[in-house]
Amino acid sequence: xxxxxxxxxxxxxxxxxxxxxxxxxxxxxxxxVALFFGNKRxxxxxxxxxxxxxxxxxxxxxxxxxxxxxxxxxxxxxPVAVEYSxxxxxxxxxxxITELYKWGEKHRKMIIGK
Amino acid sequence: xxxxxxxxxxxxxxxxxxxxxxxxxxxxxxxxVALFFGNKRxxxxxxxxxxxxxxxxxxxxxxxxxxxxxxxxxxxxxPVAVEYSxxxxxxxxxxxITELYKWGEKHRKMIIGK
DNA sequence: GTAACCAGTTTACTAATAGATACTAGTGTA
DNA sequence: TACACTAGTATCTATTAGTAAACTGGTTAC
Numbered sequence: 001x002x003x004x005x006x007x008x009x010x011x012x013x014x015x016x017x018x019x020x021x022x023x024x025x026x027x028x029x030x031x032x033v034a035l036f037f038g039n040k041r042x043x044x045x046x047x048x049x050x051x052x053x054x055x056x057x058x059x060x061x062x063x064x065x066x067x068x069x070x071x072x073x074x075x076x077x078x079p080v081a082v083e084y085s086x087x088x089x090x091x092x093x094x095x096x097i098t099e100l101y102k103w104g105e106k107h108r109k110m111i112i113g114k
Numbered sequence: 115x116x117x118x119x120x121x122x123x124x125x126x127x128x129x130x131x132x133x134x135x136x137x138x139x140x141x142x143x144x145x146x147v148a149l150f151f152g153n154k155r156x157x158x159x160x161x162x163x164x165x166x167x168x169x170x171x172x173x174x175x176x177x178x179x180x181x182x183x184x185x186x187x188x189x190x191x192x193p194v195a196v197e198y199s200x201x202x203x204x205x206x207x208x209x210x211i212t213e214l215y216k217w218g219e220k221h222r223k224m225i226i227g228k
Numbered sequence: 229g230t231a232a233c234c235a236g237t238t239t240a241c242t243a244a245t246a247g248a249t250a251c252t253a254g255t256g257t258a
Numbered sequence: 259t260a261c262a263c264t265a266g267t268a269t270c271t272a273t274t275a276g277t278a279a280a281c282t283g284g285t286t287a288c
Contacts, residue, residue: 010164012147015216015218016143019217024134030127033130092220099209104129104134107129107132108129110182
């Protein structure tokens with residue numbers, strides 16, 4: 001009986017870890033949130049996401065693309081422009097981010113309020 | 115105008131990062147979830163959270179205690195037993211974990227289903 | 229032609245995270 | 259007295275994450 005609960009619990013942990021892995025690291029959420037405000041070019045993101053280096057931005061965008069949260073579009077202009085946007089799937093993070101926000105805000109208040 | 119939105123966005127990011135920082139790492143969530151199923155002693159947790167080492171468990175529990183998610187109680191028995199439990203505040207993570215679970219599960223299905 | 233912008237990549241480094249293993253100090257059991 | 263269990267700590271190593279700064283190759287504006 002207790003064994004079954006344990007197994008169930010481990011199985012349930014997998015998707016939770018997945019979600020956390022995708023979002024963790026210093027830069028993924030700032031990038032995602034920046035893209036919530038509209039599609040952006042590489043250099044635009046580099047400027048808006050304060051403190052990020054080109055290397056990290058490049059790497060994180062690739063990760064996000066792999067997980068299909070972000071779409072990379074090469075625009076047929078001269079010179080070529082590259083636009084990054086959230087996929088519909090990326091946008092589905094909104095509720096989760098809101099929940100992170102709500103809890104984090106509560107936490108801030110509690111820690112500061114001591 | 116655009117500046118104001120950017121500032122607002124950065125301010126909003128802080129609590130989101132806080133929440134993520136507290137939850138990220140390999141072991142914090144497994145420990146929290148184990149404690150959702152009831153109070154546990156150190157060695158119990160070491161056995162239940164598969165793969166964790168004593169060192170990591172010790173460190174993670176301290177972090178969680180610092181953030182007031184977990185309470186450490188030394189029981190007045192002989193030999194001394196130490197019990198870890200979720201605080202009321204720790205329990206307030208339930209909704210957030212559920213949201214992580216829901217999103218993570220969707221993600222799993224999408225990735226596997228390809 | 230040269231200076232500047234775009235979309236990155238490369239190299240070299242440091243810092244943070246995690247793992248393996250051994251160890252301590254106290255208690256309980258046979 | 260020997261062995262095992264509890265609640266950890268200490269030391270060392272490996273891996274991963276992140277930073278800094280230079281560099282590429284193409285484009286456009288002066």
